[in-house]
Amino acid sequence: MSHAIEPKAGILEISPYQGGASHVEGVSDVVKLSSNENPLGPPESAREALRRTAHLLHRYPSSDHASLRQAIGEVHKLDPERLICGAGSDEIISMICQAYTGPGTEVIHTEHGFAMYRISALASGATPVEVREHERKVDVDAILDAVSFRTRLVFVANPANPTGTMLGNNELGRLAAELPDHVLLVLDGAYAEYVEGYDGGAKLVDKRENVVMTRTFSKIYGLGGLRVGWAYAPAHVIDVLNRVRGPFNVGEPQLAAAEAAVRDREFVERSRAENSRMRTWLAKALAELGVMSDTSTANFVLARFDNEAEANACEDHLRAEGLLVRRVAGYKLPNCLRITVGDEASCRRVVHSIAQFK
Numbered sequence: 001m002s003h004a005i006e007p008k009a010g011i012l013e014i015s016p017y018q019g020g021a022s023h024v025e026g027v028s029d030v031v032k033l034s035s036n037e038n039p040l041g042p043p044e045s046a047r048e049a050l051r052r053t054a055h056l057l058h059r060y061p062s063s064d065h066a067s068l069r070q071a072i073g074e075v076h077k078l079d080p081e082r083l084i085c086g087a088g089s090d091e092i093i094s095m096i097c098q099a100y101t102g103p104g105t106e107v108i109h110t111e112h113g114f115a116m117y118r119i120s121a122l123a124s125g126a127t128p129v130e131v132r133e134h135e136r137k138v139d140v141d142a143i144l145d146a147v148s149f150r151t152r153l154v155f156v157a158n159p160a161n162p163t164g165t166m167l168g169n170n171e172l173g174r175l176a177a178e179l180p181d182h183v184l185l186v187l188d189g190a191y192a193e194y195v196e197g198y199d200g201g202a203k204l205v206d207k208r209e210n211v212v213m214t215r216t217f218s219k220i221y222g223l224g225g226l227r228v229g230w231a232y233a234p235a236h237v238i239d240v241l242n243r244v245r246g247p248f249n250v251g252e253p254q255l256a257a258a259e260a261a262v263r264d265r266e267f268v269e270r271s272r273a274e275n276s277r278m279r280t281w282l283a284k285a286l287a288e289l290g291v292m293s294d295t296s297t298a299n300f301v302l303a304r305f306d307n308e309a310e311a312n313a314c315e316d317h318l319r320a321e322g323l324l325v326r327r328v329a330g331y332k333l334p335n336c337l338r339i340t341v342g343d344e345a346s347c348r349r350v351v352h353s354i355a356q357f358k
């Protein structure tokens with residue numbers, strides 16, 4: 001159908017997001033392992049912060065997010081002046097595309113890379129350029145080969161979603177060093193906290209003028225429902241992003257809860273340790289059933305089946321039992337299912353159900 005008023009080129013190439021189900025007809029004890037959420041739930045410290053700020057709902061929030069930036073800065077030893085907060089890292093990704101790309105420019109993402117990179121590029125009028133991966137791992141040389149004078153951004157999630165694989169600091173450093181000056185490298189560290197000792201690329205941001213690191217409160221911090229993310233970037237990038245950012249893009253209760261969560265290191269450590277323990281257990285139990293996965297560095301496992309039909313049949317089987325996992329055919333991984341690492345009882349249920357399926 002054609003309308004007199006049409007969106008700009010690229011918009012109609014975006015498919016509206018199909019939200020995954022969170023309940024199953026006739027099943028009361030549904031376990032949602034489809035969105036990489038923290039099975040421990042939100043930290044008590046964040047709930048308390050929400051209660052504390054409930055009386056402020058009629059007020060507009062702080063527009064500079066100074067208190068949250070200060071807290072992130074203290075915890076991660078980063079300059080608060082070079083931090084910016086957004087409504088989830090989704091909004092930060094979108095702001096970066098809005099500010100740095102447009103018609104005639106290209107945005108590089110990888111074959112199995114997170115969907116928002118392509119969507120945000122198209123929404124900004126830019127052309128997304130997909131680059132192959134090597135055995136479900138980001139390939140630095142393939143990215144460098146794809147760079148042209150039109151390229152403005154390269155998005156790399158590290159760890160990556162939905163593969164769970166990651167690049168080492170040397171490979172990331174080489175990518176940043178070999179990109180031409182007109183290209184910004186966006187390191188998406190949504191799952192960085194799951195990797196002990198990994199700084200999400202912060203040191204690389206300090207070393208170079210062309211690297212941005214994005215982070216989120218949706219994963220290890222257990223606050224996906226609040227929509228808070230942040231980025232650490234060179235001062236010139238922060239200045240640009242603050243020009244496109246809406247003045248009240250993050251609500252006060254969200255800011256307060258995120259601040260409490262980032263200071264709650266005990267919660268983060270416990271979440272990381274539990275995730276590591278159950279991820280190892282889950283991958284091993286699946287392998288014993290003949291379902292292989294790459295070594296995951298995040299809070300999910302990408303389970304490989306023989307073919308698409310088997311993966312889909314397994315997902316149907318799990319869903320009928322109230323176990324929700326993610327199909328990733330849209331990520332060009334049709335024979336795989338992404339399973340979030342749940343608590344011990346959930347992981348046991350998944351393995352038991354897959355054993356029955358097999």
Ligand code: PMP
Pocket residue numbers: 087088089090091114157160161188190215216217218224227228229
């Ligand atoms: N980056 C990656 C790699 C992700 O997997 C996600 C969440 N699915 C996000 C960014 C966005 O997270 P949020 O907007 O909740 O911060």
